[in-house]
Amino acid sequence: MKKIIIAGGGLAGLITASVLAKRGISCLVIEKKEYPFHRVCGEYISNETVPFLKSEGLFPAELDPSAIHRFQLTSVNGKLSELPLDLGGFGISRYQFDYFLFQKAKATGVEFLLNTEVDSIIFADDKFFVETRDKKLEADVVVGAFGKRSKLDVALQRPFIRQRSPYVGVKYHVRTNHPSDVIALHNFKDGYCGISNIEDGKSNLCYLTHRDNLKRYGSIEQMEKEVLFENPFLKTLFSSSEFLFEKPEVINEISFEKKSPVEDHILMCGDAAGMITPLCGNGMAIAIHSAAVMSELIIRYCQNEISRDTLEKTYASRWQSLFSTRLWAGRQIQRLFGGVRASNLAVTIAQKAKPVANFLIRQTHGNPF
Numbered sequence: 243m244k245k246i247i248i249a250g251g252g253l254a255g256l257i258t259a260s261v262l263a264k265r266g267i268s269c270l271v272i273e274k275k276e277y278p279f280h281r282v283c284g285e286y287i288s289n290e291t292v293p294f295l296k297s298e299g300l301f302p303a304e305l306d307p308s309a310i311h312r313f314q315l316t317s318v319n320g321k322l323s324e325l326p327l328d329l330g331g332f333g334i335s336r337y338q339f340d341y342f343l344f345q346k347a348k349a350t351g352v353e354f355l356l357n358t359e360v361d362s363i364i365f366a367d368d369k370f371f372v373e374t375r376d377k378k379l380e381a382d383v384v385v386g387a388f389g390k391r392s393k394l395d396v397a398l399q400r401p402f403i404r405q406r407s408p409y410v411g412v413k414y415h416v417r418t419n420h421p422s423d424v425i426a427l428h429n430f431k432d433g434y435c436g437i438s439n440i441e442d443g444k445s446n447l448c449y450l451t452h453r454d455n456l457k458r459y460g461s462i463e464q465m466e467k468e469v470l471f472e473n474p475f476l477k478t479l480f481s482s483s484e485f486l487f488e489k490p491e492v493i494n495e496i497s498f499e500k501k502s503p504v505e506d507h508i509l510m511c512g513d514a515a516g517m518i519t520p521l522c523g524n525g526m527a528i529a530i531h532s533a534a535v536m537s538e539l540i541i542r543y544c545q546n547e548i549s550r551d552t553l554e555k556t557y558a559s560r561w562q563s564l565f566s567t568r569l570w571a572g573r574q575i576q577r578l579f580g581g582v583r584a585s586n587l588a589v590t591i592a593q594k595a596k597p598v599a600n601f602l603i604r605q606t607h608g609n610p611f
């Protein structure tokens with residue numbers, strides 16, 4: 243029996259673990275936090291994931307996610323356009339969805355080490371040696387599902403970690419008068435803010451900004467007043483909503499640089515393999531899809547159908563062909579956001595050249611799997 247360790251229990255880690263355990267392959271997930279917990283995320287999941295989630299019994303129908311089919315875009319100075327979303331998505335908080343997936347994984351027999359950080363992963367003599375603060379573990383396969391930025395990236399000396407990234411992410415849950423089938427993306431200077439509904443009639447309000455905005459105004463609250471409120475839609479939204487967190491969830495140093503899907507024999511999954519810009523609303527779909535592709539290959543490796551070398555090479559090439567163009571397109575499209583002229587151009591494209599706008603959206607989305 244091969245031993246599998248999954249470092250990180252976000253979407254990518256939990257889904258890989260569930261799929262493997264359902265096929266009789268036992269695995270251990272090591273997660274540095276304890277469920278349930280909030281994460282900075284727009285919480286809109288593309289419907290391309292629905293067939294897979296349903297087939298694995300992992301679609302959270304009982305949590306009553308909202309169904310989202312329309313997209314609204316506003317420019318920095320408040321010009322509005324609207325498009326239907328061909329595929330659409332559903333809205334569910336990560337607090338609920340990750341907890342739901344954790345419970346499903348546990349029920350399938352997945353073992354967990356919670357509140358435990360993986361400090362190092364070393365590959366030697368065809369085995370992995372995984373260290374936490376108080377444990378030394380061995381494994382045949384290690385999945386790196388530790389998200390966009392982790393101390394493991396530093397330990398593995400991954401090139402992207404040496405470059406500073408200027409992006410800061412902020413998230414709230416609010417109660418507000420937002421149509422349940424709409425995801426809106428509101429531009430402001432050097433950033434954009436999404437709003438869409440999740441479960442229980444709540445809305446997710448989440449934005450990405452440049453750290454200079456924060457430096458200039460000293461606090462999140464002041465920056466929102468001085469910068470986000472320049473867009474009249476955001477001013478109305480922030481002023482008329484009931485904020486449900488005591489303080490916002492905040493993360494910084496969000497990097498969209500290229501990463502490698504296999505690093506020192508560790509199979510990277512989700513954001514650990516590469517992160518798409520959040521405006522595409524597709525990072526979670528990529529995390530789920532990469533977990534599906536990876537677990538299928540790990541199963542073949544555990545059944546001695548393929549060697550380690552084939553496992554790594556096949557995963558890397560499938561990852562590149564499925565996701566690398568989407569990540570590149572996301573980086574290019576992000577240039578249309580956060581400036582007055584560029585965001586007006588984006589709104590004009592969405593109003594007057596709908597086939598072009600649909601083409602751009604399609605570049606960042608995959609097909610249902």
Ligand SMILES: Cc1cc2nc3c(=O)[nH]c(=O)nc-3n(C[C@H](O)[C@H](O)[C@H](O)COP(=O)(O)OP(=O)(O)OC[C@H]3O[C@@H](n4cnc5c(N)ncnc54)[C@H](O)[C@@H]3O)c2cc1C
Nearest residue numbers: 250252253254274284285286360389392411512513525526
């Ligand atoms: C501002 C913003 C908005 C976004 N909005 C959306 C959206 O609306 N739709 C969408 O599809 N995507 C969105 N995304 C992207 C999405 O959040 C990610 O793509 C997705 O969470 C990736 O899942 P993951 O499992 O790879 O990583 P994560 O969900 O980040 O999970 C990684 C886990 O690893 C754990 N971990 C890290 N290091 C260690 C360690 N050393 N040891 C043990 N555990 C560790 C962490 O605690 C975490 O639980 C957004 C991202 C940002 C920044």
